[in-house]
Amino acid sequence: MPSGHIEWEHRPGEEFVLRFKPPLPKILPKETRGHIRAARKETLLALRSIIDAAIGRMEEAEKKRRTKIEVE
Numbered sequence: 001m002p003s004g005h006i007e008w009e010h011r012p013g014e015e016f017v018l019r020f021k022p023p024l025p026k027i028l029p030k031e032t033r034g035h036i037r038a039a040r041k042e043t044l045l046a047l048r049s050i051i052d053a054a055i056g057r058m059e060e061a062e063k064k065r066r067t068k069i070e071v072e
Contacts, residue, residue, distance in 0.1 A: 006018060
């Protein structure tokens with residue numbers, strides 16, 4: 001996965017769009033770059049939780065559709 005900044009866009013009823021921006025310029029202070037890297041990680045963790053929840057909903061829907069058939 002690129003190490004650049006990640007942006008996303010979403011309008012109700014439409015798809016999510018992810019954009020990966022280029023890495024941070026070296027002219028930024030080291031402390032600033034560290035904060036931005038931490039923010040990137042939190043963004044990725046937030047996206048992971050959205051994806052995990054969507055997968056969970058799909059799995060629950062699949063369980064509800066399944067019918068167990070006993071074979072004698």
